[in-house]
Amino acid sequence: EFVSMLSHDFRNPLNTILLCSGLLQDKEEQLPKEKKLVHFRLIRSAIKNMAQLLDEVSLISKADSGKLLYQPNQLDLKGFCHQLVEELQISSKNNHQLVFTSQGELREALWDERLLRHIFSNLITNAIKYSPTGGTVLFELIAQTECVTFRIQDQGMGIPPEDQQQLFQPFHRASNVGTIPGSGLGLAIVKQCVEAHGGEISLKSQLGEGTTFTVSLPY
Ligand SMILES: Nc1ncnc2c1ncn2[C@@H]1O[C@H](COP(=O)(O)OP(=O)(O)OP(=O)(O)O)[C@@H](O)[C@H]1O
Ligand SMILES: [Mg+2]
Numbered sequence: 001e002f003v004s005m006l007s008h009d010f011r012n013p014l015n016t017i018l019l020c021s022g023l024l025q026d027k028e029e030q031l032p033k034e035k036k037l038v039h040f041r042l043i044r045s046a047i048k049n050m051a052q053l054l055d056e057v058s059l060i061s062k063a064d065s066g067k068l069l070y071q072p073n074q075l076d077l078k079g080f081c082h083q084l085v086e087e088l089q090i091s092s093k094n095n096h097q098l099v100f101t102s103q104g105e106l107r108e109a110l111w112d113e114r115l116l117r118h119i120f121s122n123l124i125t126n127a128i129k130y131s132p133t134g135g136t137v138l139f140e141l142i143a144q145t146e147c148v149t150f151r152i153q154d155q156g157m158g159i160p161p162e163d164q165q166q167l168f169q170p171f172h173r174a175s176n177v178g179t180i181p182g183s184g185l186g187l188a189i190v191k192q193c194v195e196a197h198g199g200e201i202s203l204k205s206q207l208g209e210g211t212t213f214t215v216s217l218p219y
Helices: 002-026 033-063 077-091 113-129 186-196
Strands: 097-103 136-143 147-154 200-206 210-218
Touching: 002 033, 002 077, 002 113, 002 186, 033 077, 033 113, 077 097, 077 113, 077 136, 113 136, 113 147, 113 186, 113 210, 186 200
Parallel strands: 097 136
Antiparallel strands: 136 147, 147 210, 200 210
């Protein structure tokens, strides 16, 4: 059933491809060459990302572990986060402003890019989805000696205290979501990925004020 959970995360790259190719088609004449190149680059990376997801699915079924595997590799972490924010900014159709900042000195380390992508794309798309149009979503990377801390902060609807404990369970949605669509699977995937990375996740939220998710990954 974990495999079917992963199909949840195919939606993001598909969305990117749909939007970017639509833009390239509709604005064929007006778009400057550099902009076109950016969109082509985003399409290619979304396709690469989908191919990775497929590999992941077949790996999990082969390993028959029903669990995500941790496969660390050399990665430019800042560059990766930057590009992810660029992708999600396009998918958000500019209704929200995504801001990425980083502080501290990052040393070279190994990361599992696929796990990171599950974690941050779900947290950032939630931050967008559960906050009003025009809102700002902050994505911070803080490099420390033993771990890297990531914070995703929004100024949205917040999460009622009584729902906060259960959010990481599959299909659980908070009582204040109203008509905002969702399956309640995103955070369950995030949690598994954070654990596969040996990290921790926590949240702070104030109803009507906003929510901050904090992810700490050792390195
Ligand atoms: N940034 C946020 N602000 C407010 N509520 C949030 C936020 N992130 C998550 N939630 C709450 O946590 C619930 C679970 O989130 P999760 O991402 O697992 O599912 P979902 O967004 O409802 O659906 P999907 O499967 O499409 O991601 C949400 O339904 C929402 O109630
Ligand atoms: Mg979600």
